[in-house]
Amino acid sequence: MANLLWLQGGACSGNTMSFLNAEEPSACDLVTDFGINILWHPSLGVELGDNLQKLLRDCVSGAIALDIFVFEGTVVNAPNGTGEWNRFAGRPMKQWVKELSAAAGYTVAIGDCATWGGIPATAPNPSDSQGLQFLKRAQGGFLGAGYKSKAGLPVINVPGCPAHPDWISQIVVAVATGRGGDLALDDLQRPKTFFQSFTQTGCTRNMHFAYKVSATEFGQRKGCLFYDLGCRGPMTHSPCNRILWNRQSSKTRAGMPCMGCTEPEFPFFDLAPGTVFKTQTVMGVPKDLPKGVDKKGYIALTGAAKNAAPKWAEEDLFVV
Amino acid sequence: MHSDQEQKLREKIGRMLADGLQTQTEPFPENDTQFGQLLTQLRDIDAKDLKAKLVLSGFTNSPYGEDRMRCQECMYYLVHRKWCDLPELALPVEPDWWCRLWRI
Ligand code: SF4
Ligand code: SF4
Ligand code: SF4
Numbered sequence: 368m369a370n371l372l373w374l375q376g377g378a379c380s381g382n383t384m385s386f387l388n389a390e391e392p393s394a395c396d397l398v399t400d401f402g403i404n405i406l407w408h409p410s411l412g413v414e415l416g417d418n419l420q421k422l423l424r425d426c427v428s429g430a431i432a433l434d435i436f437v438f439e440g441t442v443v444n445a446p447n448g449t450g451e452w453n454r455f456a457g458r459p460m461k462q463w464v465k466e467l468s469a470a471a472g473y474t475v476a477i478g479d480c481a482t483w484g485g486i487p488a489t490a491p492n493p494s495d496s497q498g499l500q501f502l503k504r505a506q507g508g509f510l511g512a513g514y515k516s517k518a519g520l521p522v523i524n525v526p527g528c529p530a531h532p533d534w535i536s537q538i539v540v541a542v543a544t545g546r547g548g549d550l551a552l553d554d555l556q557r558p559k560t561f562f563q564s565f566t567q568t569g570c571t572r573n574m575h576f577a578y579k580v581s582a583t584e585f586g587q588r589k590g591c592l593f594y595d596l597g598c599r600g601p602m603t604h605s606p607c608n609r610i611l612w613n614r615q616s617s618k619t620r621a622g623m624p625c626m627g628c629t630e631p632e633f634p635f636f637d638l639a640p641g642t643v644f645k646t647q648t649v650m651g652v653p654k655d656l657p658k659g660v661d662k663k664g665y666i667a668l669t670g671a672a673k674n675a676a677p678k679w680a681e682e683d684l685f686v687v
Numbered sequence: 688m689h690s691d692q693e694q695k696l697r698e699k700i701g702r703m704l705a706d707g708l709q710t711q712t713e714p715f716p717e718n719d720t721q722f723g724q725l726l727t728q729l730r731d732i733d734a735k736d737l738k739a740k741l742v743l744s745g746f747t748n749s750p751y752g753e754d755r756m757r758c759q760e761c762m763y764y765l766v767h768r769k770w771c772d773l774p775e776l777a778l779p780v781e782p783d784w785w786c787r788l789w790r791i
Binding site: 676 | 715718719722723762765774791
């Protein structure tokens with residue numbers, strides 16, 4: 368039996384919604400099949416008021432073993448570092464986070480807000496928000512770069528806006544069943560099993576990417592969304608086209624560009640007007656090129672690919 | 688549009704350019720904001736006004752600039768159909784033509 372506590376800081380509840388939609392395994396499977404005891408969760412917890420405060424204090428003191436501490440949302444520091452803008456169970460949430468992280472076997476940050484600060488920490492960051500162990504790409508965050516949970520791991524980051532339901536539940540199961548030590552994490556402390564490959568890995572538009580055929584409108588079935596509509600699939604680490612959403616599809620499969628939501632810079636370009644869903648170019652060449660490709664290589668590749676493109680690449684493959 | 692109609696229109700555009708139609712090849716949209724502004728201006732043009740489209744988008748009938756930019760390598764160019772697939776233009780073209788909405 369592993370005890371799990373889930374709290375929510377500066378957030379929209381998107382990751383809670385996502386978690387409740389998990390299928391493999393589902394939130395119920397966590398309890399019935401994997402022996403996870405959900406001590407409290409914003410949408411599932413039954414304790415209120417004094418009872419909840421007591422439960423939290425018992426977790427801090429060790430009277431209740433806190434095996435897994437899951438945090439969703441940013442750590443809010445405003446105003447003036449007090450954290451009073453986000454009070455919870457009688458005190459600023461940031462104080463609970465500090466004490467609970469120190470007591471936790473594993474600390475897991477779910478979603479962009481908890482990992483890197485996400486949308487709330489976008490300039491000018493009025494709530495003075497931080498992620499648990501990062502602020503955007505800079506390591507440190509609220510808990511500091513040296514933080515390790517009792518199991519000896521840093522915060523396990525499961526980013527996304529929101530994170531995919533199964534990324535959440537599978538990581539929780541791994542940790543709860545004693546396999547936390549087997550998790551390989553990347554430089555940004557994301558489990559490599561999910562975040563080593565790119566959004567583009569498995570995208571149905573890869574052929575159009577290869578032959579440089581552009582989709583120029585949302586939902587268009589022909590073409591790749593990189594060239595015109597700002598798809599960040601080739602630069603974003605996520606398994607969105609391997610572990611499908613609703614077990615059905617993905618943004619890019621449906622004709623909607625990947626916005627790079629698992630990377631610390633999301634939302635990119637601080638949401639400046641004209642930067643969303645539009646490939647940013649400098650003199651006609653995309654500003655952000657596929658990971659590992661330089662401008663010279665890109666131009667050479669494009670010329671060759673255009674010359675080699677077969678006729679079918681210009682036609683609609685997915686005829687109803 | 689049938690391919691013979693497309694070919695007729697391609698030839699017509701070719702003749703207009705060969706006859707010396709002066710088009711606005713400069714300034715090249717340096718970033719996406721400028722690119723977007725050009726698209727907005729293009730959308731305001733009457734869809735049937737071919738000449739105005741060609742002038743505003745800076746059509747040339749030969750590769751352009753030091754880098755010899757041309758439709759052939761442009762992202763909007765459909766090689767087999769010889770077609771510019773940018774919705775604001777949507778015109779038959781030749782691979783060695785160019786316009787200032789070029790992107791790679
Ligand atoms: S649509 Fe996006 S993810 Fe898919 S092939 Fe194109 S760039 Fe890659
Ligand atoms: S496709 Fe991109 S933006 Fe969408 S969920 Fe995946 S990583 Fe995030
Ligand atoms: S946008 Fe211009 S350069 Fe590109 S294919 Fe169309 S006409 Fe040619």
